[in-house]
Structures are given as structure tokens and as C-alpha cells.
Amino acid sequence: MTESRRIARVLLDSPLPQLDRLFDYALPTELGEVPLGVRVRVPLRTAGRVVDGYVIELDTEDDADRPLSEADSVVSTVPVLPSRLYRLARRAADRAAGSASDVLRLVIPKRQVRVEKAWTADAPVPVPTDAQQAAAARVIDEYDGLTAVLDESGRAAVEAVPVSREGVQGWAALLAAAAVHTLAAGRSSVLVVPDHRDLDRLLAALEVLAPAEAVVRHDSRLTNPDRYRSFLRTLEDAPCIVVGNRSAVYAPVQAGLVAVWDDGDPLLGEPLAPYINARDAALLRQEQEDSALVYAGHTRTTDVERLVAHGYLHDVRATRRVLPRVVLSTPQEMDAPTAQRMPSSAFLSARNAAADGPVLVQVSRPGFSPSLVCADCRAPARCAHCGGPLGATHRGAVPVCAWCGRGARAWACPACSSTKLRLASSGSERTADELGKAFPGIRVIVADSAHPVEHVADKPSLIVATRGAEPLAEGGYRAVVLLDGPRMLQAPDLRIGEACLRWWSNAAALAAPGAPIHLVGVDGGIARALATWNHSGFARAELAERAPLHMPPAARVALVEGTVAAVARGLASLHDLALPPDAVLGPVPIESDDYPPRVRALVRFDYGAGQRVASTLRAAVVAEAVSARRGKGKSTRSALSVRLDILDPEL
Numbered sequence: 001m002t003e004s005r006r007i008a009r010v011l012l013d014s015p016l017p018q019l020d021r022l023f024d025y026a027l028p029t030e031l032g033e034v035p036l037g038v039r040v041r042v043p044l045r046t047a048g049r050v051v052d053g054y055v056i057e058l059d060t061e062d063d064a065d066r067p068l069s070e071a072d073s074v075v076s077t078v079p080v081l082p083s084r085l086y087r088l089a090r091r092a093a094d095r096a097a098g099s100a101s102d103v104l105r106l107v108i109p110k111r112q113v114r115v116e117k118a119w120t121a122d123a124p125v126p127v128p129t130d131a132q133q134a135a136a137a138r139v140i141d142e143y144d145g146l147t148a149v150l151d152e153s154g155r156a157a158v159e160a161v162p163v164s165r166e167g168v169q170g171w172a173a174l175l176a177a178a179a180v181h182t183l184a185a186g187r188s189s190v191l192v193v194p195d196h197r198d199l200d201r202l203l204a205a206l207e208v209l210a211p212a213e214a215v216v217r218h219d220s221r222l223t224n225p226d227r228y229r230s231f232l233r234t235l236e237d238a239p240c241i242v243v244g245n246r247s248a249v250y251a252p253v254q255a256g257l258v259a260v261w262d263d264g265d266p267l268l269g270e271p272l273a274p275y276i277n278a279r280d281a282a283l284l285r286q287e288q289e290d291s292a293l294v295y296a297g298h299t300r301t302t303d304v305e306r307l308v309a310h311g312y313l314h315d316v317r318a319t320r321r322v323l324p325r326v327v328l329s330t331p332q333e334m335d336a337p338t339a340q341r342m343p344s345s346a347f348l349s350a351r352n353a354a355a356d357g358p359v360l361v362q363v364s365r366p367g368f369s370p371s372l373v374c375a376d377c378r379a380p381a382r383c384a385h386c387g388g389p390l391g392a393t394h395r396g397a398v399p400v401c402a403w404c405g406r407g408a409r410a411w412a413c414p415a416c417s418s419t420k421l422r423l424a425s426s427g428s429e430r431t432a433d434e435l436g437k438a439f440p441g442i443r444v445i446v447a448d449s450a451h452p453v454e455h456v457a458d459k460p461s462l463i464v465a466t467r468g469a470e471p472l473a474e475g476g477y478r479a480v481v482l483l484d485g486p487r488m489l490q491a492p493d494l495r496i497g498e499a500c501l502r503w504w505s506n507a508a509a510l511a512a513p514g515a516p517i518h519l520v521g522v523d524g525g526i527a528r529a530l531a532t533w534n535h536s537g538f539a540r541a542e543l544a545e546r547a548p549l550h551m552p553p554a555a556r557v558a559l560v561e562g563t564v565a566a567v568a569r570g571l572a573s574l575h576d577l578a579l580p581p582d583a584v585l586g587p588v589p590i591e592s593d594d595y596p597p598r599v600r601a602l603v604r605f606d607y608g609a610g611q612r613v614a615s616t617l618r619a620a621v622v623a624e625a626v627s628a629r630r631g632k633g634k635s636t637r638s639a640l641s642v643r644l645d646i647l648d649p650e651l
Contacts (some may be wrong), residue, residue: 008034008071009057010042011086013101015273017622018629019044020099022056026068034071037079037086041072054081071163078116082235084289085252091284092250095610097642098274098557099620105269107250112228119229123238126214128180136184136209139177144319150181150257154287155293155315157304159535162509163322164476169509171296172198173203175259178294179241180209186629187256187291190238191480192249192278194265196221198455200473202243202261210241218244218251222585233644246270246278249285256284260296264301264495264502266647275643298505298535302546303541303553315536324508326531329520346481346518347438350462353479353515354442355609358461360477361435362507364484366448366466367394367427372399374413375420383408392423431483432464447471467503476512485522494551494648501538504530531580550582550604558617560592561600562624562640570620570640571601577604577612585596585649596636602649617642 009022025042027034034040036055044051050072054146081104089103109194140146142161160171179189193199199219206215216230234242234251240546240614242251246268249258260268260282268278279295286293295304295313307313342350353359371389372381381390381399388403390411399408399421412419428448435446439462447453447465456463458474465471465486488500508517508530519530529538547554560570567587574584586601605613624640 002063004060006034007059007061007068008040008055009059010053010071010612011056011081011100011104012042012044013052013105015052015099015102017099017618017625018100020093020622021252023053024068025071027058028070031071031074033073033130035077035079036083037081038077039075039080041075043069043072045069050266052427053610054086056081057085076111076116078232079236080111080121080231082236084254085250088250088281088285088288088481091288092276092281093274095280095284095614096274096622096644097274098276102273103250103276106247106272107231107252109228109231110224112225115228115232119232121232121236123233123236124213125186125238126183126211126240128184128209128211128214132180132211133184133611136177136180139209140171140181140309142318142320143174143316145314146178146316147181149294149314149316150178150292151185153256153290153292154314155307155312156295156316157300157308158294158296158316159300159318160296160298160509161318162298162324162505162511162533163324163513164472164510165236167472168205168208168299169201169472169475171298171509172202173209174296175202175261175294176205178208178257178259178292181211182257182292183214183239183241185237185256186239188234188242188253189257189259189571190242190251190253190255190285192244192246192258192260192268194262194267194283195245195468197259199245200454201241206241210635212443214239214241216240216242216251218242218248220245235419239270249278249281255289255291257292257294259284261293262297262506263304264297264299264498269647273641273643275645276475277645277647280645297502298509299498299502300539302483302495302539302543305536305543306553308536309540309543322513324511324517326508326517326519326533328523328527328531329518342481342483342518342520345620346520349479349516349518350481351439353477354439354460354462356460357458357475357478357512358456358463358473359512360470360473360480361431361462361464362470362480362482362484362492362503363428363431363464363466364488365427366429366450368397368429368433372419372423375422376417376418376578377413377416379415381408381411381413381414390421402405427585428464428466432462435462435464465507467507470507470510473510473512476515477510478512478515480507480511480515480517482507482517482519483521485520489526491523494546497542498539501526501529501535505533505535530621536561551649552645552647555604555606556610556613556644557646558603558605558613559600559643559646559649560587560603560617561643562598562638562642563596564599566620566624566640567599567601569624570617570642571603573616573620574603574613577605577609579603579609602646604649616646617644 006027089100093100165172167400182189263279383401386404388401432444445463453471587599590598
């Protein structure tokens with residue numbers, strides 16, 4: 001009689017693409033009972049070492065003669081990888097032509113033995129009080145149809161009301177109320193925000209609306225023990241509210257709601273392989289778990305608008321819309337070359353408002369003057385050593401190169417031989433210097449990456465802030481002035497219009513009710529979209545312009561990069577997929593010192609072909625990795641790499 005044996009199918013914790021599959025290992029009897037999802041140590045014969053992995057499947061087989069390596073040890077009996085998390089990671093990795101282990105590395109923290117030993121999976125079930133449920137219901141009732149979306153596991157794009165209540169921003173109250181509503185039904189929620197500032201504002205809203213024991217943080221600011229403790233809490237059956245940054249979208253709870261705030265923020269895009277945006281991961285998760293899905297924002301991205309146009313998302317708006325009071329200053333009004341960088345209407349509005357409370361002035365860049373130009377011919381001032389841009393830290397300072405840090409004491413323009421320099425643009429510090437002279441007696445506060453400010457008091461003041469660094473003001477800003485709009489729009493970015501509208505709208509949402517918001521020097525469709533608060537209309541227009549060009553999100557785009565031969569083989573593997581003749585752009589050489597030289601190409605394809613394109617390109621990456629392993633390539637850098645869903649494709 002053939003003897004049976006236990007086997008485990010293990011996913012190795014390795015970034016190598018050729019190891020992104022399940023490996024069979026025999027389980028010796030001395031290991032005892034091995035649960036699914038636990039960490040194990042297994043031998044990797046090809047490398048001659050022992051590696052970490054996760055038990056994905058357990059089975060028995062009668063073919064004891066099949067040569068199998070035995071699992072070395074069980075690291076921990078805690079099942080840190082539930083089956084639902086593995087399915088989500090596998091699905092996300094396959095869509096992005098990446099490795100499941102790369103996705104899992106984002107969500108499963110390193111083991112903390114003391115925390116694990118103290119952990120018991122018996123957390124009480126948190127229940128919101130009647131007062132908390134009533135407060136949440138009042139917020140949700142402000143949005144037409146949102147209750148049905150939450151109760152029926154629907155999908156919605158929600159335009160958040162740009163107001164604040166008792167120091168809590170409207171969007172934060174919206175997400176907190178939706179989570180409390182879901183918690184009252186006995187289900188967990190996952191709330192994803194771009195950065196720590198948004199996280200703090202959402203936690204402040206949850207302090208008011210949700211029971212404290214239900215809130216679980218998931219962000220990089222936690223210590224390793226606290227992060228592991230929070231992760232273990234998400235493995236428990238008791239429902240909770242997970243709040244965190246982009247990787248929180250993979251939290252291993254059985255979610256009843258997944259909500260993403262401000263999905264256009266680039267911080268929601270994972271900068272490491274497989275480069276999955278939290279917006280896309282939330283879509284995959286909702287599809288898998290049948291949870292409610294909410295994209296909330298003051299603006300509407302073209303990605304979300306495409307889903308609304310297809311009927312995949314419901315368009316949810318406030319029952320009573322609150323529109324900011326936007327005042328437009330056209331480019332024709334901007335001909336005063338003075339320290340007064342704002343037109344008279346905005347200047348008078350700011351001066352009157354500053355007598356009563358804080359006034360926000362948004363600028364595009366930090367620092368004093370980020371760039372200098374020749375005073376005579378306006379040619380950009382460049383470093384004579386490396387060609388980098390010259391800038392000044394303060395008025396009258398020696399110009400310094402932003403690249404190599406050298407001072408340019410004896411600079412001369414190579415175009416006209418002039419030795420005179422002129423400030424080409426004003427950063428936050430120079431703007432504060434100018435406004436301090438124009439508003440004597442008013443305190444001026446700089447808020448940027450070098451001077452972070454979270455809150456300002458309800459006192460007369462001018463707050464000069466870079467985009468995204470605007471602090472909260474008690475009672476809201478009495479006026480908001482949006483400077484440098486034309487300069488922001490000049491950035492060579494496919495989505496710069498979306499980005500600018502998002503920056504301006506988020507700043508406008510910090511204003512007090514009825515306070516004027518001045519957009520300086522901008523006209524056209526984007527100015528009308530802000531003035532009428534018609535963000536969905538602007539997104540539809542942007543989407544219509546990109547569709548004939550097959551640019552995202554009208555089509556998906558893959559970036560293929562590597563050696564000349566590897567890229568050629570990768571692109572050749574796509575020939576059988578019958579893509580359009582103009583699907584491939586490039587390849588073009590990459591300017592670098594790498595040898596052999598590297599090139600990159602873009603592949604544009606419809607969403608229906610996404611699975612076939614991703615699997616084909618992934619197979620090409622694995623083939624190149626295996627070839628290099630066999631000695632055909634000695635470079636430490638991969639011969640071929642693939643990145644899908646490029647938001648701003650550029651060759």
C-alpha cells in the first residue's frame with residue numbers, strides 16, 4: 001500500500017519573478033499541526049539557502065516517491081496570511097504584471113515576538129452608541145443615495161461638501177460617518193487617505209463619531225511593535241475601522257466598506273513594484289469581497305469619471321450643495337510687476353479679511369526664489385560646472401546651483417554676456433517677504449515642507465502656503481488667494497489640469513462659509529470648473545480629449561524597459577495578441593551610463609486586453625530572469641522590467 005504524506009504549497013517571500021508561484025514542500029511529522037497562512041522557513045535548493053514563505057494550501061499525496069524538500073520550521077503559529085488577503089494580493093499582482101510577495105510586503109509587518117506572545121484574538125465587538133449612530137446618520141443623510149450604497153454594497157463617487165463643522169472637515173466627517181454606519185451593521189471598514197495630514201484629520205473626526213476601541217491605525221509613523229499589534233487586530237473576527245495610507249487598502253479584514261479619499265493624489269500610487277495605485281486595489285477588493293466602495297473627493301479624477309460614465313459607479317452628491325464663492329482674475333489683469341503679485345480686487349479682499357482673521361495665500365513653490373534668469377535676455381541662469389539651475393536663498397545672496405551646490409559669484413550669461421540676474425519666480429519665503437511689506441502690522445506665517453504648520457488660530461494673519469501644505473484655520477479662512485496658477489499649469493504633465501484643479505479646490509474647501517476665493521491669472525475651462533464647482537464636467541472634457549490619443553485613463557499603458565534585446569523580445573511576445581498597429585510607442589534610448597545600453601517603450605491597450613497583455617509581459621520578464629540566472633547575463637540589474645497603468649506616460 002502506498003504511503004501518503006502531508007505537503008504544503010508555499011509562496012516564497014522573494015522579489016525574483018521566477019519564484020512567484022507556489023512550491024510543494026513535504027511537512028515532516030515533527031512540525032505537528034501546520035495551519036494555513038503561517039510563516040515557515042523552507043529550503044531553496046537552487047540558491048542553497050533557507051528562505052521565508054507562507055503556507056497557502058495544505059494537501060496529502062500518495063506519491064511518496066516524488067522528490068520533495070522538507071519544510072525546515074514553522075516561524076509562528078499565527079496565520080498572518082488569511083486566504084482572502086492572498087487572493088487579493090494575487091489578483092492585484094496579476095493585473096499589474098508583478099509578484100504577489102511584493103504586494104504582501106506592503107501589508108504584513110515584520111514579526112514582533114513580544115507583541116505576538118501577548119496577543120489574544122478575543123477583542124470585544126465594538127458597538128457605536130446611539131448618539132454616535134444618530135450623528136453619523138445626519139451626515140450620511142446630507143448625501144442623496146449614500147445610505148443605499150452603504151447598505152446594498154454599492155459603488156459610488158461622492159462629491160464631498162467643502163465645509164468644516166466644529167473643526168472637523170466635511171470630507172473627514174463623511175468618511176467617519178460611513179464607517180460608523182458600517183460598524184453598526186457588524187462589518188469592518190477600510191479608509192484610505194494620501195498622507196499623514198489627512199490621516200490626522202480623519203482620526204479627529206473618528207474621535208467624535210466612533211468608539212475608540214474600533215479604530216485601528218495602519219501607517220508608517222507607528223513603531224514596529226505598534227504596527228504589528230494593529231495588524232494582529234485586523235486578523236480578528238471583531239469588526240473594526242482601519243485607517244491608513246495607501247497600503248491600508250490591503251488590510252486583512254472582512255470589509256463591508258472600502259473608501260478612498262482624494263484618489264487623484266499621487267501619494268496613493270505605490271512607488272515600489274508592482275506600482276499599484278490604491279484606487280485600483282480598492283476596485284479589485286470590492287470585486288472580491290462584495291463590499292461597498294466609495295471614492296470621495298472635492299474634485300473628480302478622469303479615472304473615476306470614466307467609471308461613472310460606464311455606470312460602474314453611482315454619482316452621489318450632497319442634497320444641498322454648498323458652493324464656494326470663487327472670484328476669477330484674468331491674465332489681462334496681471335500686468336503689475338511689483339511686489340504686489342495679486343490684482344487689486346484680490347489685494348483689497350485679502351486686506352479687509354486679514355483684519356478679522358486668517359487669510360490663506362497659496363503659492364506653487366517653497367523657498368525664497370527657486371530660479372534665476374538673465375536680467376537682460378531672460379535666459380535661464382545655469383551653473384557653469386554642471387548646467388544645473390541657479391537659485392537664491394534670500395535677496396542679495398550669492399546664486400547657488402540646485403544640483404551641485406556650487407556658488408556662482410562671477411556668473412555671466414552665455415547668450416548675451418550680461419552679469420545681471422533677475423528673480424524669475426517667487427517661493428513661499430519671498431512671497432511672505434513681499435506681503436509683510438504690503439500688510440504692515442499683520443503677522444505672516446510660512447507653511448511649506450521646511451516649515452510645517454498644522455493649525456492656525458482665529459486671529460488676523462496671512463498664511464503663505466505651498467500646495468498641499470495649507471494648515472487648518474479655526475473657523476475657516478476669511479479669504480483665500482490662489483497665486484501662481486499660470487506657472488502651475490505650465491508643468492509638462494498630462495494630468496496637470498486635474499492636479500491644479502485638485503490643489504485649488506482643496507484649498508478653497510478650507511475657507512469659511514461665504515469667504516471669497518480668488519484664482520489669479522487663470523481663465524478657460526479649468527477656471528470655469530472651479531468657479532462653478534463643476535469638477536465632473538471638467539473630468540469629462542479631459543477624458544474626451546484623451547480618448548482619440550489612447551492616453552490614460554481612456555486606455556491602459558504599460559512601460560517596458562530594459563536592454564535592447566530584452567525589450568525587443570518582450571514586444572515581440574505581444575504580436576499574437578492582435579493589438580492595434582499604433583499600440584507600441586518606441587523603443588527609445590535611455591540616457592544613462594548603463595552597459596549594455598537600455599531602452600524603453602510604451603504599450604497602449606484597451607481594458608479588455610489587460611489580462612492578456614499583463615500575463616504576456618510578465619512571462620517575458622520571468623523568461624529574461626531565468627535566462628540571466630543561467631549565466632546569459634551578468635548585470636545585477638534586471639534585463640527587462642514592466643510597469644503597468646502609467647498615469648503620465650512619457651518616453
